[in-house]
Amino acid sequence: MKRTVLVVDDEQNMQTVMRMVLENAGHEVLIADSGESALVHAQNPNLDVVLTDLRMPGMGGEEFVIRCRKERPDVPVIIVTAHGTIRSAVKSIHDGAADYLTKPFEPEQLEIVVHNAIKLRDILRENTRLKAEVNESRGTKRLVGEGRVAQQLLEEIRRVAPYKTGVLITGESGTGKELVARTIHELSPRRERPWVALNCSAIPRDLLESELFGYIKGAFTGATHNRAGRLEQAQGGTLFLDEIADLDASLQSKLLRVLQEREFSPVGSNQVRAVDVRFIAATNRELKALVQEGKFREDLLYRLDVYSIVAPPLRSRREDIPLLAQTFLQELAAETDKRVTAFTPAALEALAGYAWPGNVRELRNTVERSLLSCQGTTIDIGDLPGAIVAPSASAAGEKCKFEKKGKKNLDHWLEAMERDAILEALAQTRGVQTHAAKKLGISERSLWHRIKKLNIQINRVIY
């Protein structure tokens, strides 16, 4: 298979030499003469290896390595450097570069480092695929719930699953919209065909069109191959469009065409292709209101919303909380070596009494955190985050927790409570401090001071 290697160097001679050697070795070569333009090439999904000079005008190689590693952790970067800059090469290795090559080099040396980097690339790609598979199998977990509300939801899913009908799933964040969509697919005649999910808010707007429709070779700089979009990947199966409210106006009309005509053209092509795809869309926004504000096309809403399903908030189906908590505990404990198997009745009572603004996702995260802090075999009220227990706990419960946590004095205990409340608010707002501060009823500045005082490592918090 032809591999794509990006060469970043401002010297024309070097570009020519590297292109010659690499093309001779059978690779596809892309050239960038600055870090800035190289970052554009770094978006290319076919990219396998990057070779970069360190000294370049504009963005230097060191900064490029850091940014490239951040955007494409799956693509190894090799530093190509003169003797004088070995020290910087070593620094770049610390910043994530895979290897370095000193100038001048023999063609064989270049071939060997690239060959090794390609091996690494294959391992990284396999790793990404396995991780995606693990995540996906997590996503295919059974919809848990035995209460009336959950059974009604399952009933609706069963009713609509057998048909090709478009479905719009609405509901608050974390209520299980994606799981509902996946269950519809699993219960449909398309279950053996592809399930493809696209989160419209997670992909930068200018890339979303080619992600959805694919592109043909030459459609834009870096489009060195034809590439199938998600629509084509979903052929015969189901395409799940998550966060549909984030589609911009131009993509809304292009999607409308697909829904009406059942055909599309990849970016850069005039050729029309037919699609047989079932569409399921989801949003936590009020699409009707967005239509009134002129931000969402009404005709698109009607095409998507042939059948509506509302994923209910967890507080409207509290009866399922113990079963959900127990299911998550089993799943999560199996992933660790902890032998925690149950909750105490007091802990279950606290879980059932909490408001769950972050819904099932928050419950799952809470179980995960409690599992980590639990020392025995049963999760007790003292292992739960403070924000869960605080609003509902009785004075006796609090005292019991105070003693249980073994806090030496009231200050320590208050600090632990403060930390739990902040961690919880950050988890619920996925780390957005403005929102977390609002939830806690304090100013953003005050939140910032408390985070510093308590030495909370924001990037270690699990969202």
Ligand SMILES: Nc1ncnc2c1ncn2[C@@H]1O[C@H](COP(=O)(O)OP(=O)(O)OP(=O)(O)O)[C@@H](O)[C@H]1O
């Ligand atoms: N009924 C359920 N049974 C088991 N797990 C559930 C249930 N509902 C949600 N979950 C789990 O809760 C988490 C959040 O669900 P999901 O991602 O489907 O929510 P969402 O509504 O799509 O959220 P968002 O709006 O934030 O994207 C997932 O881990 C999912 O597996």
Ligand SMILES: [Mg+2]
């Ligand atoms: Mg979702």
